[in-house]
Amino acid sequence: MEIAKLSAKDIHRWMENMKIEEAGKFIPYLLKDARNSVNKIGKDLEKKLDRHLKEKERIKKLWHYENELIRSGVRQIAGIDEAGRGPLAGPVVAAAVILPQDLFIEGIDDSKKISEPKREALFDIIQEKAIAVGIGIVENEVIDQINILNATKLAMKKAVADLKVQPEYLLIDAVKLADIHIKQYALVKGESKSISIAAASIIAKVTRDRIIRKYDEMYPQYGFAKHKGYGTKEHYESIEKYGLTGIHRKSFLKKIVGEGQNAHGLSE
Missing domain, CATH: 3.30.420.10 (Ribonuclease H-like superfamily/Ribonuclease H)
Structure with a gap:
Protein backbone atom coordinates (compact mmCIF):
# COMPACT_ATOMS: atom_id res chain seq x y z
CA MET A 1 0.00 0.00 0.00
CA GLU A 2 1.37 3.42 -0.99
CA ILE A 3 1.32 5.86 1.95
CA ALA A 4 1.50 8.88 -0.41
CA LYS A 5 -1.94 7.99 -1.80
CA LEU A 6 -3.61 7.84 1.62
CA SER A 7 -4.92 10.72 3.68
CA ALA A 8 -3.45 11.29 7.15
CA LYS A 9 -6.78 10.19 8.64
CA ASP A 10 -6.73 6.92 6.68
CA ILE A 11 -3.10 6.30 7.64
CA HIS A 12 -3.90 6.86 11.31
CA ARG A 13 -6.85 4.45 11.13
CA TRP A 14 -4.73 1.90 9.26
CA MET A 15 -1.91 2.06 11.82
CA GLU A 16 -4.31 1.70 14.74
CA ASN A 17 -5.39 -1.70 13.41
CA MET A 18 -1.82 -3.00 13.19
CA LYS A 19 0.41 -4.44 15.88
CA ILE A 20 2.94 -1.86 17.02
CA GLU A 21 6.02 -3.71 15.76
CA GLU A 22 4.43 -4.29 12.38
CA ALA A 23 3.39 -0.64 12.15
CA GLY A 24 6.91 0.36 13.14
CA LYS A 25 8.21 -0.85 9.77
CA PHE A 26 6.44 2.10 8.13
CA ILE A 27 7.98 4.79 10.36
CA PRO A 28 10.75 5.76 7.87
CA TYR A 29 8.16 6.26 5.10
CA LEU A 30 5.93 8.34 7.38
CA LEU A 31 8.83 10.57 8.42
CA LYS A 32 9.87 11.13 4.79
CA ASP A 33 6.36 12.08 3.68
CA ALA A 34 5.97 15.71 2.57
CA ARG A 35 2.90 16.24 4.76
CA ASN A 36 3.40 17.50 8.34
CA SER A 37 0.30 15.61 9.52
CA VAL A 38 1.80 12.34 8.28
CA ASN A 39 5.18 13.19 9.81
CA LYS A 40 3.44 13.64 13.17
CA ILE A 41 1.89 10.17 12.88
CA GLY A 42 5.39 8.81 12.24
CA LYS A 43 6.89 10.64 15.23
CA ASP A 44 4.07 9.54 17.55
CA LEU A 45 4.43 5.98 16.31
CA GLU A 46 8.19 6.14 16.86
CA LYS A 47 7.67 7.14 20.51
CA LYS A 48 5.04 4.45 20.97
CA LEU A 49 7.34 1.80 19.50
CA ASP A 50 10.20 2.93 21.75
CA ARG A 51 7.97 2.60 24.83
CA HIS A 52 6.83 -0.82 23.65
CA LEU A 53 10.36 -2.11 23.13
CA LYS A 54 11.45 -0.82 26.53
CA GLU A 55 8.44 -2.55 28.09
CA LYS A 56 9.33 -5.81 26.32
CA GLU A 57 12.84 -5.57 27.74
CA ARG A 58 11.47 -4.93 31.25
CA ILE A 59 9.16 -7.94 31.00
CA LYS A 60 12.03 -10.05 29.68
CA LYS A 61 13.97 -9.25 32.88
CA LEU A 62 10.93 -10.26 34.95
CA TRP A 63 11.23 -13.73 33.40
CA ASP A 216 -18.19 -1.56 52.55
CA GLU A 217 -21.79 -2.24 51.58
CA MET A 218 -22.34 -3.99 54.93
CA TYR A 219 -20.60 -1.28 56.99
CA PRO A 220 -20.88 1.93 54.92
CA GLN A 221 -19.98 4.21 57.83
CA TYR A 222 -16.41 2.82 58.01
CA GLY A 223 -15.21 3.81 54.54
CA PHE A 224 -13.75 0.39 53.71
CA ALA A 225 -13.98 1.01 49.95
CA LYS A 226 -11.59 3.92 50.36
CA HIS A 227 -8.98 2.69 52.85
CA LYS A 228 -9.39 -1.09 52.28
CA GLY A 229 -9.18 -1.75 56.02
CA TYR A 230 -5.80 -0.09 56.56
CA GLY A 231 -5.13 2.05 59.62
CA THR A 232 -5.88 5.47 58.21
CA LYS A 233 -6.96 8.43 60.32
CA GLU A 234 -10.47 8.10 58.89
CA HIS A 235 -10.60 4.41 59.80
CA TYR A 236 -9.50 4.97 63.40
CA GLU A 237 -12.04 7.77 63.75
CA SER A 238 -14.79 5.44 62.50
CA ILE A 239 -13.74 2.77 65.00
CA GLU A 240 -13.76 5.33 67.80
CA LYS A 241 -17.23 6.52 66.78
CA TYR A 242 -18.91 3.21 65.87
CA GLY A 243 -16.76 0.55 67.54
CA LEU A 244 -15.44 -2.66 66.03
CA THR A 245 -17.20 -4.69 63.35
CA GLY A 246 -17.22 -8.43 62.87
CA ILE A 247 -14.43 -8.15 60.29
CA HIS A 248 -11.94 -6.24 62.45
CA ARG A 249 -8.78 -8.01 63.62
CA LYS A 250 -8.96 -7.77 67.39
CA SER A 251 -5.30 -8.76 67.72
CA PHE A 252 -4.42 -5.63 65.74
CA LEU A 253 -6.62 -3.48 67.98
CA LYS A 254 -5.81 -4.78 71.44
CA LYS A 255 -5.99 -1.38 73.08
CA ILE A 256 -9.49 -0.74 71.76
CA VAL A 257 -10.65 -4.27 72.60
CA GLY A 258 -9.19 -3.86 76.07
CA GLU A 259 -11.30 -0.78 76.61
CA GLY A 260 -14.40 -2.97 76.58
CA GLN A 261 -15.97 -2.76 73.13
CA ASN A 262 -17.37 -5.90 71.63
CA ALA A 263 -17.36 -6.84 67.97
CA HIS A 264 -20.30 -4.54 67.22
CA GLY A 265 -18.99 -1.49 69.02
CA LEU A 266 -21.27 -1.85 72.05
CA SER A 267 -19.88 -1.41 75.53
CA GLU A 268 -19.85 -4.61 77.51
Whole structure:
Protein backbone atom coordinates (compact mmCIF):
# COMPACT_ATOMS: atom_id res chain seq x y z
CA MET A 1 0.00 0.00 0.00
CA GLU A 2 1.37 3.42 -0.99
CA ILE A 3 1.32 5.86 1.95
CA ALA A 4 1.50 8.88 -0.41
CA LYS A 5 -1.94 7.99 -1.80
CA LEU A 6 -3.61 7.84 1.62
CA SER A 7 -4.92 10.72 3.68
CA ALA A 8 -3.45 11.29 7.15
CA LYS A 9 -6.78 10.19 8.64
CA ASP A 10 -6.73 6.92 6.68
CA ILE A 11 -3.10 6.30 7.64
CA HIS A 12 -3.90 6.86 11.31
CA ARG A 13 -6.85 4.45 11.13
CA TRP A 14 -4.73 1.90 9.26
CA MET A 15 -1.91 2.06 11.82
CA GLU A 16 -4.31 1.70 14.74
CA ASN A 17 -5.39 -1.70 13.41
CA MET A 18 -1.82 -3.00 13.19
CA LYS A 19 0.41 -4.44 15.88
CA ILE A 20 2.94 -1.86 17.02
CA GLU A 21 6.02 -3.71 15.76
CA GLU A 22 4.43 -4.29 12.38
CA ALA A 23 3.39 -0.64 12.15
CA GLY A 24 6.91 0.36 13.14
CA LYS A 25 8.21 -0.85 9.77
CA PHE A 26 6.44 2.10 8.13
CA ILE A 27 7.98 4.79 10.36
CA PRO A 28 10.75 5.76 7.87
CA TYR A 29 8.16 6.26 5.10
CA LEU A 30 5.93 8.34 7.38
CA LEU A 31 8.83 10.57 8.42
CA LYS A 32 9.87 11.13 4.79
CA ASP A 33 6.36 12.08 3.68
CA ALA A 34 5.97 15.71 2.57
CA ARG A 35 2.90 16.24 4.76
CA ASN A 36 3.40 17.50 8.34
CA SER A 37 0.30 15.61 9.52
CA VAL A 38 1.80 12.34 8.28
CA ASN A 39 5.18 13.19 9.81
CA LYS A 40 3.44 13.64 13.17
CA ILE A 41 1.89 10.17 12.88
CA GLY A 42 5.39 8.81 12.24
CA LYS A 43 6.89 10.64 15.23
CA ASP A 44 4.07 9.54 17.55
CA LEU A 45 4.43 5.98 16.31
CA GLU A 46 8.19 6.14 16.86
CA LYS A 47 7.67 7.14 20.51
CA LYS A 48 5.04 4.45 20.97
CA LEU A 49 7.34 1.80 19.50
CA ASP A 50 10.20 2.93 21.75
CA ARG A 51 7.97 2.60 24.83
CA HIS A 52 6.83 -0.82 23.65
CA LEU A 53 10.36 -2.11 23.13
CA LYS A 54 11.45 -0.82 26.53
CA GLU A 55 8.44 -2.55 28.09
CA LYS A 56 9.33 -5.81 26.32
CA GLU A 57 12.84 -5.57 27.74
CA ARG A 58 11.47 -4.93 31.25
CA ILE A 59 9.16 -7.94 31.00
CA LYS A 60 12.03 -10.05 29.68
CA LYS A 61 13.97 -9.25 32.88
CA LEU A 62 10.93 -10.26 34.95
CA TRP A 63 11.23 -13.73 33.40
CA HIS A 64 14.79 -14.16 34.75
CA TYR A 65 14.02 -16.52 37.67
CA GLU A 66 11.40 -18.48 35.74
CA ASN A 67 13.73 -18.94 32.77
CA GLU A 68 16.55 -20.13 35.03
CA LEU A 69 14.24 -22.83 36.37
CA ILE A 70 12.96 -23.71 32.89
CA ARG A 71 16.53 -24.18 31.68
CA SER A 72 17.05 -26.61 34.57
CA GLY A 73 14.08 -28.69 33.40
CA VAL A 74 11.28 -27.26 35.56
CA ARG A 75 8.08 -26.49 33.68
CA GLN A 76 5.19 -25.66 36.01
CA ILE A 77 6.34 -22.72 38.16
CA ALA A 78 3.89 -21.02 40.50
CA GLY A 79 4.46 -17.48 41.70
CA ILE A 80 2.89 -16.73 45.09
CA ASP A 81 2.08 -13.45 46.82
CA GLU A 82 -0.42 -12.07 49.31
CA ALA A 83 -2.46 -8.95 49.94
CA GLY A 84 -3.71 -7.70 53.27
CA ARG A 85 -1.06 -8.41 55.89
CA GLY A 86 -1.18 -4.89 57.31
CA PRO A 87 -4.86 -3.85 57.51
CA LEU A 88 -6.87 -3.65 60.71
CA ALA A 89 -9.83 -5.46 59.14
CA GLY A 90 -10.72 -8.12 56.61
CA PRO A 91 -8.98 -11.26 55.40
CA VAL A 92 -5.46 -11.88 54.15
CA VAL A 93 -5.62 -13.17 50.58
CA ALA A 94 -2.94 -15.10 48.71
CA ALA A 95 -2.72 -16.07 45.07
CA ALA A 96 -0.67 -18.65 43.17
CA VAL A 97 -0.23 -18.19 39.42
CA ILE A 98 1.36 -20.44 36.77
CA LEU A 99 2.07 -18.61 33.51
CA PRO A 100 2.89 -20.03 30.08
CA GLN A 101 6.54 -19.59 29.11
CA ASP A 102 7.58 -16.18 27.73
CA LEU A 103 4.10 -14.69 28.02
CA PHE A 104 4.17 -10.93 27.44
CA ILE A 105 1.67 -8.97 29.51
CA GLU A 106 2.18 -5.25 28.99
CA GLY A 107 2.16 -3.26 32.24
CA ILE A 108 2.42 -6.20 34.64
CA ASP A 109 4.26 -5.21 37.82
CA ASP A 110 4.04 -5.18 41.60
CA SER A 111 0.35 -4.50 42.29
CA LYS A 112 1.26 -1.60 44.62
CA LYS A 113 2.81 0.26 41.68
CA ILE A 114 -0.31 -0.01 39.51
CA SER A 115 -3.50 2.04 39.60
CA GLU A 116 -6.75 0.33 40.56
CA PRO A 117 -8.27 0.45 37.03
CA LYS A 118 -5.05 -0.97 35.56
CA ARG A 119 -4.98 -3.75 38.20
CA GLU A 120 -8.55 -4.69 37.29
CA ALA A 121 -7.65 -4.88 33.59
CA LEU A 122 -4.52 -6.94 34.29
CA PHE A 123 -6.51 -9.23 36.59
CA ASP A 124 -8.74 -10.21 33.65
CA ILE A 125 -5.75 -10.72 31.32
CA ILE A 126 -3.92 -12.91 33.84
CA GLN A 127 -7.04 -15.00 34.48
CA GLU A 128 -7.41 -15.50 30.73
CA LYS A 129 -3.77 -16.21 29.86
CA ALA A 130 -2.53 -18.14 32.91
CA ILE A 131 -2.17 -21.91 32.92
CA ALA A 132 -3.64 -21.95 36.42
CA VAL A 133 -4.67 -19.50 39.15
CA GLY A 134 -5.26 -20.44 42.79
CA ILE A 135 -6.73 -18.31 45.58
CA GLY A 136 -6.35 -18.72 49.36
CA ILE A 137 -8.33 -16.67 51.87
CA VAL A 138 -7.89 -16.58 55.66
CA GLU A 139 -10.45 -14.56 57.60
CA ASN A 140 -9.83 -12.15 60.46
CA GLU A 141 -10.96 -14.60 63.16
CA VAL A 142 -8.22 -17.04 62.14
CA ILE A 143 -5.68 -14.22 61.92
CA ASP A 144 -6.50 -13.40 65.55
CA GLN A 145 -6.01 -17.03 66.54
CA ILE A 146 -2.73 -17.87 64.77
CA ASN A 147 -1.19 -14.39 64.04
CA ILE A 148 -0.81 -12.67 60.69
CA LEU A 149 2.43 -14.37 59.60
CA ASN A 150 1.00 -17.86 60.10
CA ALA A 151 -2.27 -16.75 58.52
CA THR A 152 -0.35 -15.48 55.49
CA LYS A 153 1.44 -18.82 55.13
CA LEU A 154 -1.87 -20.66 55.49
CA ALA A 155 -3.44 -18.50 52.77
CA MET A 156 -0.49 -19.26 50.49
CA LYS A 157 -0.83 -22.99 51.09
CA LYS A 158 -4.55 -22.74 50.29
CA ALA A 159 -3.72 -20.89 47.07
CA VAL A 160 -1.34 -23.66 46.00
CA ALA A 161 -3.95 -26.31 46.85
CA ASP A 162 -6.48 -24.38 44.76
CA LEU A 163 -4.37 -24.65 41.59
CA LYS A 164 -5.81 -26.96 38.93
CA VAL A 165 -2.27 -27.81 37.77
CA GLN A 166 0.31 -29.24 40.18
CA PRO A 167 3.33 -26.90 40.34
CA GLU A 168 6.85 -28.30 40.29
CA TYR A 169 8.39 -25.22 41.90
CA LEU A 170 7.21 -22.25 43.96
CA LEU A 171 8.57 -18.72 43.74
CA ILE A 172 7.28 -16.98 46.86
CA ASP A 173 7.44 -13.35 47.86
CA ALA A 174 9.76 -13.32 50.90
CA VAL A 175 8.12 -16.27 52.70
CA LYS A 176 9.12 -19.92 53.13
CA LEU A 177 6.39 -22.52 53.48
CA ALA A 178 6.89 -25.51 55.74
CA ASP A 179 4.99 -28.80 55.42
CA ILE A 180 4.61 -28.47 51.67
CA HIS A 181 6.45 -30.99 49.49
CA ILE A 182 7.28 -28.72 46.58
CA LYS A 183 10.64 -27.11 45.91
CA GLN A 184 10.52 -23.40 46.62
CA TYR A 185 12.47 -20.18 46.76
CA ALA A 186 11.65 -17.14 48.89
CA LEU A 187 12.42 -14.05 46.84
CA VAL A 188 12.60 -10.74 48.73
CA LYS A 189 10.61 -8.07 46.88
CA GLY A 190 9.67 -10.83 44.49
CA GLU A 191 6.74 -8.93 43.01
CA SER A 192 9.26 -6.58 41.37
CA LYS A 193 11.64 -9.36 40.24
CA SER A 194 9.47 -12.25 39.07
CA ILE A 195 6.63 -12.09 36.56
CA SER A 196 4.82 -15.00 38.24
CA ILE A 197 4.94 -13.32 41.65
CA ALA A 198 3.89 -9.99 40.09
CA ALA A 199 0.90 -11.75 38.53
CA ALA A 200 0.04 -13.32 41.89
CA SER A 201 0.29 -9.93 43.61
CA ILE A 202 -2.29 -8.50 41.20
CA ILE A 203 -4.67 -11.45 41.56
CA ALA A 204 -4.42 -11.33 45.36
CA LYS A 205 -4.84 -7.55 45.57
CA VAL A 206 -7.84 -7.34 43.25
CA THR A 207 -9.51 -10.34 44.91
CA ARG A 208 -9.10 -8.79 48.35
CA ASP A 209 -10.26 -5.35 47.20
CA ARG A 210 -13.43 -6.89 45.80
CA ILE A 211 -14.10 -8.60 49.12
CA ILE A 212 -13.54 -5.34 50.98
CA ARG A 213 -15.93 -3.47 48.68
CA LYS A 214 -18.63 -5.96 49.68
CA TYR A 215 -17.84 -5.26 53.34
CA ASP A 216 -18.19 -1.56 52.55
CA GLU A 217 -21.79 -2.24 51.58
CA MET A 218 -22.34 -3.99 54.93
CA TYR A 219 -20.60 -1.28 56.99
CA PRO A 220 -20.88 1.93 54.92
CA GLN A 221 -19.98 4.21 57.83
CA TYR A 222 -16.41 2.82 58.01
CA GLY A 223 -15.21 3.81 54.54
CA PHE A 224 -13.75 0.39 53.71
CA ALA A 225 -13.98 1.01 49.95
CA LYS A 226 -11.59 3.92 50.36
CA HIS A 227 -8.98 2.69 52.85
CA LYS A 228 -9.39 -1.09 52.28
CA GLY A 229 -9.18 -1.75 56.02
CA TYR A 230 -5.80 -0.09 56.56
CA GLY A 231 -5.13 2.05 59.62
CA THR A 232 -5.88 5.47 58.21
CA LYS A 233 -6.96 8.43 60.32
CA GLU A 234 -10.47 8.10 58.89
CA HIS A 235 -10.60 4.41 59.80
CA TYR A 236 -9.50 4.97 63.40
CA GLU A 237 -12.04 7.77 63.75
CA SER A 238 -14.79 5.44 62.50
CA ILE A 239 -13.74 2.77 65.00
CA GLU A 240 -13.76 5.33 67.80
CA LYS A 241 -17.23 6.52 66.78
CA TYR A 242 -18.91 3.21 65.87
CA GLY A 243 -16.76 0.55 67.54
CA LEU A 244 -15.44 -2.66 66.03
CA THR A 245 -17.20 -4.69 63.35
CA GLY A 246 -17.22 -8.43 62.87
CA ILE A 247 -14.43 -8.15 60.29
CA HIS A 248 -11.94 -6.24 62.45
CA ARG A 249 -8.78 -8.01 63.62
CA LYS A 250 -8.96 -7.77 67.39
CA SER A 251 -5.30 -8.76 67.72
CA PHE A 252 -4.42 -5.63 65.74
CA LEU A 253 -6.62 -3.48 67.98
CA LYS A 254 -5.81 -4.78 71.44
CA LYS A 255 -5.99 -1.38 73.08
CA ILE A 256 -9.49 -0.74 71.76
CA VAL A 257 -10.65 -4.27 72.60
CA GLY A 258 -9.19 -3.86 76.07
CA GLU A 259 -11.30 -0.78 76.61
CA GLY A 260 -14.40 -2.97 76.58
CA GLN A 261 -15.97 -2.76 73.13
CA ASN A 262 -17.37 -5.90 71.63
CA ALA A 263 -17.36 -6.84 67.97
CA HIS A 264 -20.30 -4.54 67.22
CA GLY A 265 -18.99 -1.49 69.02
CA LEU A 266 -21.27 -1.85 72.05
CA SER A 267 -19.88 -1.41 75.53
CA GLU A 268 -19.85 -4.61 77.51
